[in-house]
Amino acid sequence: MTAAPSTSRTGAPAWPWLFSPAIDLIAFLGSCAISLLVLAWGARHGLLEQSEPPEWTWVAMILLVDVAHVYATGFRVYFDRQELSRRPLLYAGVPVACFVLSMAVYSESELQFWRLMAYLAVFHFVRQQYGWVVLYRARANETSAWGKRIDAAAIYLATIYPLVHWHASLPRRFSWFVPNDFYALPPWTARVALTLYVVALTAYAVKSARAWAVGRPNPGKDVVLITTAVCWYVGIVACNSDFAFTVTNVVIHGVPYMVLVWWYMLRRGAQREGEATPAPATTGGRWKAAVLLISTVWLLAYCEELVWNRAIWHEHRWLFGSDVDAEGWQLALVPLLAVPQLTHYVLDGFIWKRSSNPDVREIVER
Known part of the structure; x- marks a missing residue:
């Protein structure tokens, strides 16, 4: 089931935004712009040459966006009794299974555990960008089989080509989680991927x-494709820098996801009150939901990183305090700390499918 495109007051087809023109552009184009502006500022100040990003980058990008957005899943599932x-x-079952399997892998090999985490994260990041394209296609009622294939090829190769280039040019000055968490590929694979990338885009x-020429554009989908291609290419292919990868990779992934969850919260609230509007009419209601979401995920992210950094990584002592000796607990503690992230990866494959989630279908395809 897909929604027919709405019409404007003039009777002309309205552009198929997911949320609203302003919110869509802030979520996707705005997050890309912030990433590139921070990257340009960092390049001007020599941060691309540093082996480790500055502390403020870790706080702003990793703690407050990357780790925090994982906990936004709670508002979609665990904080919603219904x-x-x-x-x-x-x-x-998913968190329990994630813990048991993680502990089994970690007990065999710490490196294999982080490799598994890295490839699950890669799959999740790639699929999320594809998911945005699927949602925009549904909003526009796009049913062409060839159009679907072209869209899928373009968004997948916008992410996969940079990843293949990464694998084919190891070692690099950055990693996904830990050094050596990616397997190497022969250089020719990057050349093949580049050819497919150019053809698909x-x-x-x-x-x-052509869609713009005939008056049936899908600007939101275009923005997702362009910003994905730009950020992934710049952060992985054009630059060989931990700072560049961090600022271009994290923001365009985490910010739109939190916007989606925020919008879902608004619509769920409207549903409970029997309202037909897409979201609460008052600005205060929107800000209240945003503050609740952000403050909660930031608090949970801080608590998780507090344990990671005091017990496992022994970093960022200025923010989390002195180290704790957890040598005898790491076999259980590391897999346990990975549960929120793994749960987020797995559940994302279920909770946003329109076919099995009537509320999502109603909210997104209003």
């Missing part, structure tokens, strides 16, 4: 130009 009761076995550009 949703939690709808699929209790799934929502209880060219095909998408031609298709999009």
Whole structure:
């Protein structure tokens, strides 16, 4: 089921935004712009040459966006009694299974554990960008099979080509989680991927130009594709810098996700009150939901990183305090600390599917 495109007051087809023109542009174009501006500022001040990003980068990008957005899943599932009761076995079983499997892998090899985490994260990051394209296609009621193939090829290669380039040019000055968490690929794979990348993006550009020419554009989808291609290329291919990878990778992934959860919170509130509007009409209601979401995920992110840094990494002591000796607890503690992230990865494959989530279908395809 997909929604027919709405019309403007003049009777012309309205552009198929997911949330609203302003919110969509802030979430996708705004997050990309922030990433590139921070990158340009960092390049001007020599941060691309540093082996480790400055502390403020870690706080702003990793703690407050990357780690925090994981806990936004709680507002979609674990803080919603009605949703939690709808699929209790799934929502209880996934964290337990993640812990058990993580502990089994970690007990065999710490490096293999982090490799598994890295590749699950890569899969999640790639699929999220594809998911945005799927949602925009649904909003515009796009049903062309060829159009779907071109869209899929473009968004997948916008992410996969930089990843193949990364794997084919190891070692690099940055890693996903820990050094050596990616396997090396032969250099020719990057050349093949580049060819496919150029073909896919060219095909998408031609298709999009035609859509604009006939008055049926999908600007939100275009923005997602362009910002993904730019940030992933700049952060991974054009630059060989931990700072560049961090600022371009994290923001365009975490910020739009938190916007989606925030919008879901607003619509769920409207549903409970029997309202037909897409979101609470008052600005105060929107700000209240935003403050609740951000303050909660920031607090939970800080608590998680407090344990990681005091017990495992022994970093950022100025923010978390002195080290704790957890040598005898790492076998259980590391997999336990990974549970929120792994749960987020797994559940994301279930909780945003329109076919099995009537509330999501109603909210997104209003």
